[in-house]
Structures are given as structure tokens and as C-alpha cells.
Amino acid sequence: MKYLFLFISLLSLSANTYSIEKQYELSSGDARLCIAKDGKTLVLQYGDTYYQSLNTPYVVTLEVNSETLNGYYATVKQEKEALVCDARLKSLHGTVFRIKDVFTPEIKDHFSLCREVTVEKVGKEDRFFNSYFGLTLQKKTSVNDFEFFVPGIWYRDNQCLKPGFLAADYSDNYFYFREDRLPLPLVSAREKASGLAFDMVHLNANPETFYGENGLNRIVDERMQFGSLGFSETDTHSVLFVFPGIEGEKTYVGRIPGTERKGFAYRSHPVEANVKHAYTLSFGFNRTANFPKQVETVWKQTWDRYNPTVHKVDVKDAYEASIEVLDAYLLNLNGAPGWPFSIYLPNGIARAYNYQMGFIGFQISNAYFLLKKGLDTGNRKYVHEASEVIDFWVNNSQLESGLLKTWADAYVDRKATWRDYETYMRVTAGGMEGMMGAWNTMRKHGIDKPEWLNYCKKYADWLVRNQEEDGSFYIRYDWKTGKPNHDSKYTTTNDIRFLVELYFVTHDKRYWDAALKAGEFSYDFIHHDYLYVGGVIDNPNVKDRESGQMAIYAFLALYDMTKDVKWREAALQAARYTETFMFSYNVPMAINDTLTDFPKQIDIIGQTLIATGHSGIDNGLAFSSFQYYRMYLLTGDKHLLHVARLIQNNTLRIMDLDGEMGYRYRGLLTECFNPQSNRGHSVRQQLPWNQASILEPMHRFMDAFGEWDIDVIEQWPMEKRLEMINKYAETQGLEQE
CATH class of the missing domain: 1.50.10.10 (Glycosyltransferase)
Known part of the structure; x- marks a missing residue:
């Protein structure tokens, strides 16, 4: 995990910096998603707020064994109201991954990403991999600049939490939460100064796992179909999704009750042909007057997407x-x-x-x-x-x-x-x-x-x-x-x-x-x-x-x-x-x-x-x-x-x-x-x-x-x-x- 964010670089806050000479653009309400035609830039804009892809200037990130693979889209095509993007990344051991990303407008001020990762060629020594999608705010921030909402875990600034609780320690750099411990698979962060809240949701989640999936040791198995949502808080603020779901810097996995556990519980998919590795995300903005309104807005939006079933009982x-x-x-x-x-x-x-x-x-x-x-x-x-x-x-x-x-x-x-x-x-x-x-x-x-x-x-x-x-x-x-x-x-x-x-x-x-x-x-x-x-x-x-x-x-x-x-x-x-x-x-x-x-x-x-x-x-x-x-x-x-x-x-x-x-x-x-x-x-x-x-x-x-x-x-x-x-x-x- 320590390799993942080495490539982040902040851009100038001038709006001209973000203009892409040749680009495709999607609009949803007041939000814009822009991808360069050469596949080398991805920008999300809302007013004067800009997010760029994780590990900017790269637009695609995988981890293979201990290697971080970053790359660009080889092709970007506009098909009706969608941007269809393809990338191929090759590991040091010769494994070739194909990443197909399809971006479309979703609800107001939101977009969706449908991603599918295919292993086209297996390198001899590659055993496991994870894919990431994240967006990084393009200005220097502190974790204290935001009010966070992660259902059942993180509310506003997380007062009244004990050491060892998830998100209790603001000195941590990474806050990844397995979605199977979230009542709805969403995370949101509201900037205090502007009231602008950014959220990310895993749509159509079916977080499967298998008996025996436990402990801090890395587990590699295709049957894990859950992701993790969360944040990176270094000199910048990033919202991200990792699949399958790695949890850390704090985790309850393998924890003895009443003890503090710091570290990562690693979960990965095998580097094998025909492995199932696909997911759909929603990401976008809401401007809210206060934190309680942020909770109500983001929760209800996600609730409506899932429309939970009432099972009638006598x-x-x-x-x-x-x-x-x-x-x-x-x-x-x-x-x-x-x-x-x-x-x-x-x-x-x-x-x-x-x-x-x-x-x-x-x-x-x-x-x-x-x-x-x-x-x-x-x-x-x-x-x-x-x-x-x-x-x-x-x-x-x-x-x-x-x-x-x-x-x-x-x-x-x-x-x-x-x-x-x-x-x-x-x-x-x-x-x-x-x-x-x-x-x-x-x-x-x-x-x-x-x-x-x-x-x-x-x-x-x-x-x-x-x-x-x-x-x-x-x-x-x-x-x-x-x-x-x-x-x-x-x-x-x-x-x-x-x-x-x-x-x-x-x-x-x-x-x-x-x-x-x-x-x-x-x-x-x-x-x-x-x-x-x-x-x-x-x-x-x-x-x-x-x-x-x-x-x-x-x-x-x-x-x-x-x-x-x-x-x-x-x-x-x-x-x-x-x-x-x-x-x-x-x-x-x-x-x-x-x-x-x-x-x-x-x-x-x-x-x-x-x-x-x-x-x-x-x-x-x-x-x-x-x-x-x-x-x-x-x-x-x-x-x-x-x-x-x-x-x-x-x-x-x-x-x-x-x-x-x-x-x-x-x-x-x-x-x-x-x-x-x-x-x-x-x-x-x-x-x-x-x-x-x-x-x-x-x-x-x-x-x-x-x-x-x-x-x-x-x-x-x-x-x-x-x-x-x-x-x-x-x-x-x-x-x-």
C-alpha cells in the first residue's frame, strides 16, 4: 500500500490548467467529466472545484504483487452519452491486463463508472492483483477540512471514539472500509468551508465471500466480490474504491475484541485468465447547508438506488x-x-x-x-x-x-x-x-x-x-x-x-x-x-x-x-x-x-x-x-x-x-x-x-x-x-x- 500514492502531483489552481485541448466531455447538472482524447488526462469539475484521477497524471491504477501499475487509456470513444475507454497495462513479469471503463451521466451532478478488468496474458510470477479507482482534490488540504459520513462508522469528526476504532485516529493516512460492514456501500466527505460534499457509491454491490476468509494475512481468491471504499488523507484529499476490498490502516479483521489493531487486511484476486473482476461506481457532488443535511441527502440518494425490499411478515x-x-x-x-x-x-x-x-x-x-x-x-x-x-x-x-x-x-x-x-x-x-x-x-x-x-x-x-x-x-x-x-x-x-x-x-x-x-x-x-x-x-x-x-x-x-x-x-x-x-x-x-x-x-x-x-x-x-x-x-x-x-x-x-x-x-x-x-x-x-x-x-x-x-x-x-x-x-x- 505504501507505493500507491507516490505518483500524486498537485496541479495549479488556475482554471486554464485544466482545459484539455482535445477532450471528450460529459455533463450531469453542474458537474463535468472530461477525458483527453489521447487518454492521458481525466478531470472532474464542479464550479471551481477540480478532482483528477488517482495517481495523476495517470488515469488507471492496478497493484500486481508488490508492483504499482499506472497507465493511460489507449483509446477513448464517445458513444451517445457514454465515454468508452480502454487501457492495457503490462507488469514486470509480463502479465497483460485489459481495463475497460465506461463513464456515463447518472443522477444530477453524478457520473457512473462501469469497469471490467480482464487478464489477457498471465506472467509466470504474478500471483495476485487489485484495481483502484479514485479521484484527488486538486488543492492541498487537511483531514480536518472535511466532515465525513461513512454509515455506521464515521460521522462528522468522529468525537467519542476509542483508540483502535475505524477512523478514530486522524494521524492515519488511509481509511479503507470493507463495504460488507457498511449499511449501504457509500462514503462521503463535505468540505466545511464550501459546503460541497463529494460521495462515492458502489452500485449493484453483491459483496460475496467464502467461509474461512479471515485474518490479516493476504488472501487471494476470486470468490471475494466485495470492495472497499474510503479516503486517503496526506497532503491531499482522495476518495477511492479498491477491489477486492483491502481494509486499513485500521481494521477489525482478525482483531481481538478490546485491542487496537493497526495495519492492512489484504484481499486480492488471482492473476488468472477468466477471473471475474468488475464493478460499477457512482461519484459526484451535493452542496449541503450542514452536516445533518449531507447525511440525509447522500443516504437517501443511495437508498433510492438500492430500493431495499420489504419482506412482508404476519x-x-x-x-x-x-x-x-x-x-x-x-x-x-x-x-x-x-x-x-x-x-x-x-x-x-x-x-x-x-x-x-x-x-x-x-x-x-x-x-x-x-x-x-x-x-x-x-x-x-x-x-x-x-x-x-x-x-x-x-x-x-x-x-x-x-x-x-x-x-x-x-x-x-x-x-x-x-x-x-x-x-x-x-x-x-x-x-x-x-x-x-x-x-x-x-x-x-x-x-x-x-x-x-x-x-x-x-x-x-x-x-x-x-x-x-x-x-x-x-x-x-x-x-x-x-x-x-x-x-x-x-x-x-x-x-x-x-x-x-x-x-x-x-x-x-x-x-x-x-x-x-x-x-x-x-x-x-x-x-x-x-x-x-x-x-x-x-x-x-x-x-x-x-x-x-x-x-x-x-x-x-x-x-x-x-x-x-x-x-x-x-x-x-x-x-x-x-x-x-x-x-x-x-x-x-x-x-x-x-x-x-x-x-x-x-x-x-x-x-x-x-x-x-x-x-x-x-x-x-x-x-x-x-x-x-x-x-x-x-x-x-x-x-x-x-x-x-x-x-x-x-x-x-x-x-x-x-x-x-x-x-x-x-x-x-x-x-x-x-x-x-x-x-x-x-x-x-x-x-x-x-x-x-x-x-x-x-x-x-x-x-x-x-x-x-x-x-x-x-x-x-x-x-x-x-x-x-x-x-x-x-x-x-x-x-x-
């Missing part, structure tokens, strides 16, 4: 299968009832019975779902057992101060014990929202449970007393002392929806004020700074998907409470950010892998990256289908409807609804998959949050519409839908105290 069937799981695994151990913290798959054996009230444990929320099912159907067993779970938390977890113990261990032969585990706001928020739901469903059925609501009030009172002057809450507190023991405040969003819900029930102005103060802090330090951080508490203080989800919930709740449009816009920005963690094109399972846990004949569209710093995926965006549908109704943006339908349906496909995976119960689903090395391999366990992710949005849809299937709701007149969602917004579907 939502009611998924609901019934999930309730069956809750019924099957609920166990009362010596007065401590609940669900196992994890369940082995596929055999369905419970690993351990320990209980976390919210976040990944979701004990109280799952009790609420079972309780509601029991009340709605007259199933006394469900009502009794679910009420026991809730009573266990109400009677045992709350301290006199109102603060909560959140994690208990249950035993067959003695009483439950409480772990010496910090009280995280993320955990308590999930638990308290579940408690609000349980109280509310009882109230709707004419049963008053004041002790359940008092449990919520007592905790909310603790929040009011312990809120910082700036409106923030710390990420966690020591429940023995009530003092914060971590300095992060980025999870202040977590308790806002709960406070708003409690306000709608009680009309206690203290809860309004606390929610609003927390919202103002979150608006200034999370929304304004585009820092969605710390939602995954076992991977704290890094950018992640779940922080975006929590911000959506918080800002939407504040919009409902105040009707101030700034909260709606903040929720929309968080939603735009969050969806960029969702795989919106298919990454196929590895060839010849008999160990994959991912369901056969199922694509990964709808599964989402969990956080920066790794590439694990799960169905966690399932929680948010209701909010995305709400954002569609608020904005009229059909893209958000598409996202909501994808979330509601595709996230359910990893359940064993058809029984083909052989899980003990159809409603079981695995907690986490790997989409890169060892693709489709999972942790082979279900956690309680998996069930909650399926059931929670269904209950919100039912509260708002009396129906949980978006496709059914969409058949109703828009006037009816808006009337129903506006009525829901006035109360959050909650009864009055």
Missing part, C-alpha cells in the same frame, strides 16, 4: 409467538419471578435466571406485555403471573430515596440477591416505561394499582431532586450512595419520555419542567453537536445506534408535550442518523459455510449495526417502527414510510416463525450476528430485550390506531390516520390518574 403471528415465549419461560424462583437473562439456541435451554429491569433485561416491560395479553383475553394465569413480576420489582427494588436497584439474581433455595451494579439511566428508563404501561393497562381494565404508579412517582421525584443545574443527568449512579460515578451526560435523553408520560398521567408540573430542562440540555449537547453517544451501556461513551433511538423518543415526547416544532426537527434529525445503521442492501452469507446461524433464504436488510467500534448487528431497530411511522405522518416523507415498513417486517424475519431453524419455540430469535468475518455466526442466545423489541412497538401501534400492521393502517384515509395519531399525541395513550 405481524399478528409474530405477536402470538412472542407471547408464547414469555409464557413458556416465566419462572418464580423462591418469590422472585421473571425471565432468564439468556436462552441458548437452538435448544431453548435457559442459561441463568437473573433479572435486569430494563435495557437488555426488560423484565418489567415483558411483564406488561403478558399482563395486557391476559387482560385482553381473560387469561387469569397471565394476569396473575405478570402481576407477580411487577410486584417483585415494586416491593424489592426501590430505595427510600426513590433510586432503584436494577439487577437481581434469583435462586431456587434462597431469596433473590441484588447485584452491586450501578444504576444506569438507560436501564431505569426502560423499566419505568414498562411500569407505566402495566399501570395503564390495568387502569383501562378498571383495576387500580396505585402502588405501581407511586413506584414511578417516587423514582421521578428522585430525578427531579438530582437533576443537574444544566438539566442533565449522569449516565449512572451508585445506588448505595445516590451519587454519580461516571462523568458522561450524553444519556440525558433516556429518562425524558418517561417523565413526559408521567406528566400526562399526573399533570404534575415538576415532571414537565424536568423533562423540558433535560430536553434543552440534550438539544444543545446532543442534537446541535450531532453526538449520539452512550446508548449501549456495555460499550459506553461511543457513538451508537441506540443513542439515536433514545433521542427520537425523547424529542418526539417533548414535541407532543409542548407542540414546539424544534423538538419535531430534533427527532427527525435523530431518525435520519439512526437509520444509517440499518443494512439496506444484502450482504450474502459466506459460500460453503455450514455453521452460519442466519436463517436460510433470508437477507440481512433491516438488521442494524449496534455501535461504532465493531460490526455486530441485531434486530434492535424493531423497537422504533412506530416512531418512524409517526415521523412519516408528521412530515409526509414517503422515505420514512419505507423505513417504518422495513423495520416492522424485516426485523421479524430472524424469528423461527416457519420452524425451519429448529428452535424450541417459534418466537425465539438470536441476539446478535456478525455480518463480516464468519458471516451470519451469532451468539446463539436470546436475551429478554429481543422479545421486548418485537412487542413494544406493537403496543404503541395498538394504543394509537387499534391496529399494529402498517400496511393495514395505510389503507385508511389520511385524514383518519392523522386524527388518530394527534389524539394519541395528546395523552401518549395513557389514562389519567
Whole structure:
């Protein structure tokens, strides 16, 4: 890799420098692509911004073994609206490569490149090769001159990343990302001074690989059909694509979790006749007012090119299968009832019975779902057992101060014990929202449970007393002392929806004020700074998907409470950010892998990256289908409807609804998959949050519409839908105290 950029030379910034005496030209909007008729110059122009081909003055670059081959087009022909270019490069060992490049205008201000590389003659000692296509900005720049968008990896300037994370170290010169860890195969960089953003997208990507493709050693195999997109940041700024996909200077390939790995994971094709080496790229410009608009624009453009498929699932069937799981695994151990913290798959054996009230444990929320099912159907067993779970938390977890113990261990032969585990706001928020739901469903059925609501009030009172002057809450507190023991405040969003819900029930102005103060802090330090951080508490203080989800919930709740449009816009920005963690094109399972846990004949569209710093995926965006549908109704943006339908349906496909995976119960689903090395391999366990992710949005849809299937709701007149969602917004579907 160190040889690749030795040939870059900057040209004069004078426009006359770029005029080619004899040239072909393509236009797309305000962008121009010019190639000299002699094949010796390639220039991309937008206004007074110029990019030239990688390794200028050359227009074609290959790497063969350790040799960098640079050359020119031998012929350039204009055929209708396309430029058809041919080059032949010869290695030192005599291998002859033919490169055919076809350039055409694409969407506004963009062009496409269709490239095919053919090995016409094989040199005796040449073993492997890669091809590159890149464009270099023709002025000196620094990495700090740009705001970067690489979905799931790089947002703006990448604050709040740990050493060893991809793109965490701005002293690196190369940032190459395997496309199979990108939710859409795109990269974009926005120049801060001008607002001009340049993006590159791999079109029609089918990033195949094979079982055993792992490790830092160079692997040479035609079955690798994935590329890498990224940047070179030396004295100049280059955007490029390499095929097959080399990753570095940082890579997660072959990395031991928690360690820093610097270097390149090399992947190459063999120097053989008939090797398949072809790809299509899009590249071009958008001028945006700010970074959030860049994210929205580039993501939606790429989304529209791929148009991800919604795979319809029977939502009611998924609901019934999930309730069956809750019924099957609920166990009362010596007065401590609940669900196992994890369940082995596929055999369905419970690993351990320990209980976390919210976040990944979701004990109280799952009790609420079972309780509601029991009340709605007259199933006394469900009502009794679910009420026991809730009573266990109400009677045992709350301290006199109102603060909560959140994690208990249950035993067959003695009483439950409480772990010496910090009280995280993320955990308590999930638990308290579940408690609000349980109280509310009882109230709707004419049963008053004041002790359940008092449990919520007592905790909310603790929040009011312990809120910082700036409106923030710390990420966690020591429940023995009530003092914060971590300095992060980025999870202040977590308790806002709960406070708003409690306000709608009680009309206690203290809860309004606390929610609003927390919202103002979150608006200034999370929304304004585009820092969605710390939602995954076992991977704290890094950018992640779940922080975006929590911000959506918080800002939407504040919009409902105040009707101030700034909260709606903040929720929309968080939603735009969050969806960029969702795989919106298919990454196929590895060839010849008999160990994959991912369901056969199922694509990964709808599964989402969990956080920066790794590439694990799960169905966690399932929680948010209701909010995305709400954002569609608020904005009229059909893209958000598409996202909501994808979330509601595709996230359910990893359940064993058809029984083909052989899980003990159809409603079981695995907690986490790997989409890169060892693709489709999972942790082979279900956690309680998996069930909650399926059931929670269904209950919100039912509260708002009396129906949980978006496709059914969409058949109703828009006037009816808006009337129903506006009525829901006035109360959050909650009864009055």
C-alpha cells in the first residue's frame, strides 16, 4: 500500500490548467467529466472545484504483487452519452491486463463508472492483483477540512471514539472500509468551508465471500466480490474504491475484541485468465447547508438506488409467538419471578435466571406485555403471573430515596440477591416505561394499582431532586450512595419520555419542567453537536445506534408535550442518523459455510449495526417502527414510510416463525450476528430485550390506531390516520390518574 500514492502531483489552481485541448466531455447538472482524447488526462469539475484521477497524471491504477501499475487509456470513444475507454497495462513479469471503463451521466451532478478488468496474458510470477479507482482534490488540504459520513462508522469528526476504532485516529493516512460492514456501500466527505460534499457509491454491490476468509494475512481468491471504499488523507484529499476490498490502516479483521489493531487486511484476486473482476461506481457532488443535511441527502440518494425490499411478515403471528415465549419461560424462583437473562439456541435451554429491569433485561416491560395479553383475553394465569413480576420489582427494588436497584439474581433455595451494579439511566428508563404501561393497562381494565404508579412517582421525584443545574443527568449512579460515578451526560435523553408520560398521567408540573430542562440540555449537547453517544451501556461513551433511538423518543415526547416544532426537527434529525445503521442492501452469507446461524433464504436488510467500534448487528431497530411511522405522518416523507415498513417486517424475519431453524419455540430469535468475518455466526442466545423489541412497538401501534400492521393502517384515509395519531399525541395513550 505504501507505493500507491507516490505518483500524486498537485496541479495549479488556475482554471486554464485544466482545459484539455482535445477532450471528450460529459455533463450531469453542474458537474463535468472530461477525458483527453489521447487518454492521458481525466478531470472532474464542479464550479471551481477540480478532482483528477488517482495517481495523476495517470488515469488507471492496478497493484500486481508488490508492483504499482499506472497507465493511460489507449483509446477513448464517445458513444451517445457514454465515454468508452480502454487501457492495457503490462507488469514486470509480463502479465497483460485489459481495463475497460465506461463513464456515463447518472443522477444530477453524478457520473457512473462501469469497469471490467480482464487478464489477457498471465506472467509466470504474478500471483495476485487489485484495481483502484479514485479521484484527488486538486488543492492541498487537511483531514480536518472535511466532515465525513461513512454509515455506521464515521460521522462528522468522529468525537467519542476509542483508540483502535475505524477512523478514530486522524494521524492515519488511509481509511479503507470493507463495504460488507457498511449499511449501504457509500462514503462521503463535505468540505466545511464550501459546503460541497463529494460521495462515492458502489452500485449493484453483491459483496460475496467464502467461509474461512479471515485474518490479516493476504488472501487471494476470486470468490471475494466485495470492495472497499474510503479516503486517503496526506497532503491531499482522495476518495477511492479498491477491489477486492483491502481494509486499513485500521481494521477489525482478525482483531481481538478490546485491542487496537493497526495495519492492512489484504484481499486480492488471482492473476488468472477468466477471473471475474468488475464493478460499477457512482461519484459526484451535493452542496449541503450542514452536516445533518449531507447525511440525509447522500443516504437517501443511495437508498433510492438500492430500493431495499420489504419482506412482508404476519405481524399478528409474530405477536402470538412472542407471547408464547414469555409464557413458556416465566419462572418464580423462591418469590422472585421473571425471565432468564439468556436462552441458548437452538435448544431453548435457559442459561441463568437473573433479572435486569430494563435495557437488555426488560423484565418489567415483558411483564406488561403478558399482563395486557391476559387482560385482553381473560387469561387469569397471565394476569396473575405478570402481576407477580411487577410486584417483585415494586416491593424489592426501590430505595427510600426513590433510586432503584436494577439487577437481581434469583435462586431456587434462597431469596433473590441484588447485584452491586450501578444504576444506569438507560436501564431505569426502560423499566419505568414498562411500569407505566402495566399501570395503564390495568387502569383501562378498571383495576387500580396505585402502588405501581407511586413506584414511578417516587423514582421521578428522585430525578427531579438530582437533576443537574444544566438539566442533565449522569449516565449512572451508585445506588448505595445516590451519587454519580461516571462523568458522561450524553444519556440525558433516556429518562425524558418517561417523565413526559408521567406528566400526562399526573399533570404534575415538576415532571414537565424536568423533562423540558433535560430536553434543552440534550438539544444543545446532543442534537446541535450531532453526538449520539452512550446508548449501549456495555460499550459506553461511543457513538451508537441506540443513542439515536433514545433521542427520537425523547424529542418526539417533548414535541407532543409542548407542540414546539424544534423538538419535531430534533427527532427527525435523530431518525435520519439512526437509520444509517440499518443494512439496506444484502450482504450474502459466506459460500460453503455450514455453521452460519442466519436463517436460510433470508437477507440481512433491516438488521442494524449496534455501535461504532465493531460490526455486530441485531434486530434492535424493531423497537422504533412506530416512531418512524409517526415521523412519516408528521412530515409526509414517503422515505420514512419505507423505513417504518422495513423495520416492522424485516426485523421479524430472524424469528423461527416457519420452524425451519429448529428452535424450541417459534418466537425465539438470536441476539446478535456478525455480518463480516464468519458471516451470519451469532451468539446463539436470546436475551429478554429481543422479545421486548418485537412487542413494544406493537403496543404503541395498538394504543394509537387499534391496529399494529402498517400496511393495514395505510389503507385508511389520511385524514383518519392523522386524527388518530394527534389524539394519541395528546395523552401518549395513557389514562389519567
